[in-house]
Amino acid sequence: MENALPDTYLTGQPLKADTFLQMQSSVKMSVPEANLPFSNGINEGLSETAADSQKLPQKPDYLDYLVPPPIVKIDRIGSVSILRPRQQWEGTVVECQGGSFVARVNDRTNPSNSDELVTFEIEEVSPEDRQLVQPGATFYWTIGVEQSPARSIRNVEIVNFRRLPHWSASSVREAEQEARSIAQVLFLE
Amino acid sequence: MTRATVPEFDEFEVSVFGPGRGECILVHLGYNEWCMIDSCVERGKSFPAAVEYLKELGQATLDGVLLVLATHWHDDHIGGISASLREFTNAQFACSSALGQQQFLTLVQLQMKSLQGNTGVDEFGEILKILQERKLRGIHRTQVTPVWAIQDRQILHRNQSGRTFQTTITALSPSDVTVKLALNKIANLMPQQDQLQRRITNRPPNEASVVLLIEVGNRRALLGADLEHSGHAGEGWIAILNSSQCVQPAQIFKVAHHGSSNADCPDVWQKLLDPNPIAVLTPFTSGKGLPQDNDITRLKSRTLNLYCTAQLKAKLPKRDHVVEKKLKDRKRFAVEGKLGHVRIRWSATDAAAVPRVELFNGAFRA
Numbered sequence: 001m002e003n004a005l006p007d008t009y010l011t012g013q014p015l016k017a018d019t020f021l022q023m024q025s026s027v028k029m030s031v032p033e034a035n036l037p038f039s040n041g042i043n044e045g046l047s048e049t050a051a052d053s054q055k056l057p058q059k060p061d062y063l064d065y066l067v068p069p070p071i072v073k074i075d076r077i078g079s080v081s082i083l084r085p086r087q088q089w090e091g092t093v094v095e096c097q098g099g100s101f102v103a104r105v106n107d108r109t110n111p112s113n114s115d116e117l118v119t120f121e122i123e124e125v126s127p128e129d130r131q132l133v134q135p136g137a138t139f140y141w142t143i144g145v146e147q148s149p150a151r152s153i154r155n156v157e158i159v160n161f162r163r164l165p166h167w168s169a170s171s172v173r174e175a176e177q178e179a180r181s182i183a184q185v186l187f188l189e
Numbered sequence: 190m191t192r193a194t195v196p197e198f199d200e201f202e203v204s205v206f207g208p209g210r211g212e213c214i215l216v217h218l219g220y221n222e223w224c225m226i227d228s229c230v231e232r233g234k235s236f237p238a239a240v241e242y243l244k245e246l247g248q249a250t251l252d253g254v255l256l257v258l259a260t261h262w263h264d265d266h267i268g269g270i271s272a273s274l275r276e277f278t279n280a281q282f283a284c285s286s287a288l289g290q291q292q293f294l295t296l297v298q299l300q301m302k303s304l305q306g307n308t309g310v311d312e313f314g315e316i317l318k319i320l321q322e323r324k325l326r327g328i329h330r331t332q333v334t335p336v337w338a339i340q341d342r343q344i345l346h347r348n349q350s351g352r353t354f355q356t357t358i359t360a361l362s363p364s365d366v367t368v369k370l371a372l373n374k375i376a377n378l379m380p381q382q383d384q385l386q387r388r389i390t391n392r393p394p395n396e397a398s399v400v401l402l403i404e405v406g407n408r409r410a411l412l413g414a415d416l417e418h419s420g421h422a423g424e425g426w427i428a429i430l431n432s433s434q435c436v437q438p439a440q441i442f443k444v445a446h447h448g449s450s451n452a453d454c455p456d457v458w459q460k461l462l463d464p465n466p467i468a469v470l471t472p473f474t475s476g477k478g479l480p481q482d483n484d485i486t487r488l489k490s491r492t493l494n495l496y497c498t499a500q501l502k503a504k505l506p507k508r509d510h511v512v513e514k515k516l517k518d519r520k521r522f523a524v525e526g527k528l529g530h531v532r533i534r535w536s537a538t539d540a541a542a543v544p545r546v547e548l549f550n551g552a553f554r555a
Contacts, residue, residue, distance in 0.1 A: 116524060119521070136390045186335070
């Protein structure tokens with residue numbers, strides 16, 4: 001597919017500060033973390049402000065959240081790729097159909113847009129993440145422009161699945177206990 | 190035509206809101222007393238549909254909401270229901286008796302510890318928080334303990350002195366059998382130890398939906414929720430038809446389950462509804478979506494007065510050209526469109542009065 005990317009973009013592993021650094025940007029990320037694109041995991045370990053000011057358009061403060069910060073990848077030999085997201089969604093798989101799956105996606109770039117039901121091919125997901133593609137699994141879907149170490153530019157599309165923890169016996173027990181206590185308090189049992 | 194007119198004290202109003210995926214029904218029970226059944230939110234609005242509308246009518250109407258009822262916990266019926274309950278400080282909360290069981294409460298508590306959003310379960314979790322807050326504030330227990338809806342249970346009755354007509358809300362479902370079936374399905378949704386955390390996206394069980402008969406004076410509305418027609422004794426519409434509660438047929442019908450064929454039971458039209466009732470349906474946008482053209486044809490053969498809150502196909506948002514180019518070959522559907530509103534007003538005391546049906550924001554007569 002056209003969106004073939006360096007493996008580290010596609011692994012679905014949480015992005016670490018030593019691998020991905022947020023570019024300096026003139027755009028203040030002045031909204032709460034929950035409203036930022038790449039929140040809930042993808043921003044982990046990344047700073048919230050910085051300064052690559054010449055390259056990003058100036059926008060009024062209230063539109064800050066519409067401009068996702070660029071993501072920089074530095075590989076083992078020090079080559080730098082920059083991904084400038086233009087559009088991001090958070091998706092939840094609702095149905096798996098053999099070689100494809102349907103997901104409900106929520107627009108993180110412009111939250112006033114309607115959610116959409118979108119069909120993805122399984123090949124769009126990295127091999128390591130394919131086992132995660134099950135109803136209820138969540139992922140980030142990004143369309144952006146990538147600048148390679150050789151400074152060539154291409155449009156890319158990334159589907160990056162979230163790896164959430166497993167349910168533990170203790171969390172299930174805790175929930176059962178909370179449910180019992182709610183029933184006692186509210187339902188006069 | 191303006192929406193912002195308050196109904197007369199003796200006017201029965203049934204307002205059905207639907208943005209293409211989701212629905213909310215607001216009913217004026219007379220004397221500025223209201224109930225809200227299910228909830229939805231129009232994208233970009235600060236408040237759920239019913240709250241937005243009542244704010245247009247004036248603050249006093251918000252104080253008049255006596256009941257918030259969730260027919261079931263699917264995301265298209267429960268979006269913004271907790272925010273509505275916060276606004277309606279005098280309202281009791283009611284839901285299917287299947288949802289008061291330990292299994293469902295455990296599921297809610299687990300989901301609240303994990304991924305939230307678009308599941309319906311987290312809205313229910315917020316409801317439980319509101320009820321706990323009310324308990325802590327010392328609010329009377331009638332507004333703390335939910336009203337559990339089960340077949341043939343009267344949920345609300347208004348007959349105070351000074352009223353010139355009675356108002357009654359009766360649950361016609363779920364039956365005991367369907368509650369049991371629903372609990373089995375809820376048990377299957379329970380996460381197991383060592384299972385990866387995920388959102389709950391499975392859509393059963395519609396059979397535990399709460400169907401309501403609302404009687405205001407001589408006017409009656411049958412609200413079909415998402416109840417399906419399995420054809421089995423003791424379940425779905427068959428269980429209701431075998432009950433003795435529907436003595437008088439209703440003149441207004443909120444069509445069950447977005448007009449799907451698996452919710453259509455001819456005997457409902459014959460026995461529970463007047464000839465040519467005012468029928469309102471809300472669409473459900475998905476890959477195929479509901480209602481399909483044949484559903485509309487079938488429903489139009491049942492009544493000459495069929496209305497729909499919104500078009501089945503909503504417009505996809507426009508994005509910048511690079512993004513649009515990437516998206517052009519991808520199969521996708523917008524889930525929500527404009528929030529349409531069908532409003533029926535009808536005097537509950539004047540026997541000669543005719544109903545007035547008003548359509549707002551893209552709602553249409555089919």
